[in-house]
Amino acid sequence: MPSFWKPRLGAVYLGNGTCRFRVWASKRERVDLRVTAPAERVVPMRPTGAGYFEVTLDGVAPGARYLYRLDGGVERPDPASRSQPATVHGPSEVVDPAFPWTDAHWHGVPLDKYVIYELHVGTFTPEGTFDAVVTHLDELVELGVTAVELMPVAQFAGSRGWGYDGVYPFAPHAAYGGPAGLKRLVDACHAHGLAVVLDVVYNHFGPEGGYLQEFGHYFTDRYRTPWGDAVNVDGPKSDEVRRYLIENALYWAHEYHVDALRLDAIHAIHDETATPFLMELVNVLGRYATDLNRHAYLIAESDLNDVRVLKAPALGGLGLHAQWADDFHHCVFTLLAGEESPYHRDYDQFDLLVNAYQHGYAYTGQFSPTRERRHGNQPLDLPGRQFVVGLQNHDQIGNRKLGERFGALVGFEAQKLAAAAVLLAPYTPMLFMGEEYGETAPFQFFTDFSDPGLGDAVRAGRAREFEMSGGGEPPDPQAEGTFRRSVLNRDLRHAGAHRALWDFYREVLRLRRESPALRFPDKERMRVTPFPGSRTLAVERWDGDDETLIVMNFSDRPADARLTLREGTWERHLDSTEERWAGPGAASPPQLVARSEVRLTVPATSVVAYALRVEPPTHR
CATH class of the missing domain: 2.60.40.1180 (Golgi alpha-mannosidase II)
Known part of the structure; x- marks a missing residue:
């Protein structure tokens, strides 16, 4: 473990039946720990300053369940819960961090060798588990993939969902296989030479089971996001919120050996401090990686086209290692699919694809009709490895009304052209699960909220989003059938045009890997x-x-x-x-x-x- 970091929050199992519990509850005068299993007991927690409460107990082994009682009233799960084996409302579980890792000599994959494969654990296989993903890693290696990116796995309400409504950022989703299942997957990826990228969400928390606001000053009403109040990273008491998020990032890197984090929608992390939270996160993760002699990366999702996201702090930037560059997708998609929405009309000029090929951004300061203003700046001195480009991803498919994939919208020849355009570009390529063989299942938006009011709100919101598009209502996000329709049929890749497309992807990735002119x-x-x-x-x-x-x-x-x-x-x-x-x-x-x-x-x-x-x- 790095000398500068040790886990501070949640239930930290110390061995020999001893566990330390620590929680930040700046809004509370008193916090009690209630152990619910295997034997019931209630223990007062000691205030230690700055809103923290702590207690160390003997006779608590991995598997014990517990809740925090706030000011003698409501009982809530741990905001830093390592496991939520029942529901987002039920007791948290003590987890033993020990695991028989086999990757002692793993140092990671250099960013300029990344070929990313984004997948959703729940729909990648019929089983929908971490262990089921392991059975397909040989195929990904044969294809030419070098990094597996998991859509968010932090515990969210219900058994099915995209993961962006997570409420326990330290707890791998129980329906996927929980902590042990995720560790087995990461260990297996490393054994196959594959890096692991984990999608994390630091700009908001989900609506069901999200009890953070009852503990401390995690949110601020100084800013608004599409999901409500912003996470408080720059207001009063924000130092402790930052510590919570930074500990989460280090937790994934240390306890789960994750190689990179993809940071969801960083433009929704509002921060006016002199040392922004994201810059602090870059610095801390960099120290961690140096201490362990490992590659560790932070990849931003940002639609700002702003080089300050990627530039080093010494040059006035945040210092993130890479970012999703969706302009590339928008240009290729619009040229080949020919859609006429206002959104796509922003990218229907061929010279924008030329710009995206040359620079990574299509908009580098030109007027954007949809935004009704100039957009972007010039990334002249940034290396290509810092731009992650793809033909498909969860957003670009799943945020369509019916979740159609690219192959359902264009002909077969266009699929091959688009694949080569992405994979032979001087940027970091990313595939979305199934595109390599022309998967026909859609990837639709699905949720599993137990609160009927939330379910109705999601349905209504989805309907409003597409009310001008015609063609009836979008699929019901709460219906299990919407989820089931999105599960891959991986057998398709073995025959006909699907096999030919898979072979084509493999050949293009071989050319990229083996040609000196293309490999970097x-x-x-x-x-x-x-x-x-x-x-x-x-x-x-x-x-x-x-x-x-x-x-x-x-x-x-x-x-x-x-x-x-x-x-x-x-x-x-x-x-x-x-x-x-x-x-x-x-x-x-x-x-x-x-x-x-x-x-x-x-x-x-x-x-x-x-x-x-x-x-x-x-x-x-």
Whole structure:
């Protein structure tokens, strides 16, 4: 354990039947601990200053259940509960942190090697558990994935949900397999050479079972978020709220060996302090990683297109290691799916895709029609590895009314083109579960609130969100059938076009991994050339003498590209129209011989890639 950090909050099992309980309850004069099982007892907790209460008890073993009694009245679960085995309203459980880890020599995966695979534990398999995910890790490794990203697993109400309504951020969801199940999954990922990214939510807490406000000053009404009052990271008593969140981040890194955290919607973490919470979190996690000689990363979700999210603190930034760059998705999706909503009209210009390819952001200070103002700034000196780009993710699918996947909205050739556009870009690629074989199940929005009023409110809110879209009501989020429709059918990948698409993804990831020109997400060694009058893009990437040309045609008719390339023979490494990828047949030549200008006809909705053959030097 790092010398600068030890767990302070919750029930910390010390061994030999001894457990220390500590809670922050700044709104309370008195807190009692009530152990409910295996034997009932009530013990007063000692105030230790700054709103904390503490007691150490003998005769408390892992598996014991307990609640906190506040000012002699209501009883609530522990805000830092390690396990909620029954419900979000029931007793918390003492957990033994010991686990037979096998990853003693694991140091993580460097960020520039990340190929992220986002999955939802509950719908990734019919079983919907951490252990069931383990059985598919070989497939992900074979595909070329290097990092598994789990949508939030912190305990939320009910057995099914996306996880963004979590209320116990230290407790792995019981329906998924609880603490032991998550540790088995992380250990198995590391044994397969896979990093683990965990999605965490520090901008709000869920509506059912969220009792934090009854304990302390966790929230502030100085700001509003889409989910209500903001989390208090910059007001009175916010130091202790920050400690709670930072301890949570270190807890996942230390007790669960998680390699990276994806921070949900950081633009909803309102903070006007001179040393922002996120900067503090970067500094503390960095010290932890240095102490253990491990890679540990923080990946932000942000729609601000603001380089200050990624720039080092010494340069006026927050210092986060990477961020989701959804502009890339928006551009590719809009060009190929052709939707006409105001949201998508913001991205229907081909030059925005060119900008996204060159910089990571599409909007780098231009006027945004939907926002009715200029948006973004220029990430000129930021490396490509800091931009996570994807064709699909839980938001872009699940926030559609019917949760349709990309493959349900475009043709097969467009799926291959879009996949190559993402995977061969000089950024950190991310896949969403099932896209690699063209999963046909939707990913719909589902919840499982026990409070009927909350269930009705969610239904009504979802209906309001889509009331102008026509086509009837959205699926009922509370219905079990909505959840069941979203479970993957992984058997699809073994036959027909689904197998061809899986093979195509694997081949493109192999090219990315094995080609010196493609393996590092470096946007500085790249040239992007759009062709006037067509939605066709040539991307040249190089590393020393190794050079790769990628030509992508996003239009519905063939395009003639005139290219000035380095002199030599260029070998075709990829053509999405080849029959082996269930295409109509390759129209591109196997070789290009460059002497001056080269002409290449690229079929509609396709991608072709060539690599310069470098002749070995001759020796006399």
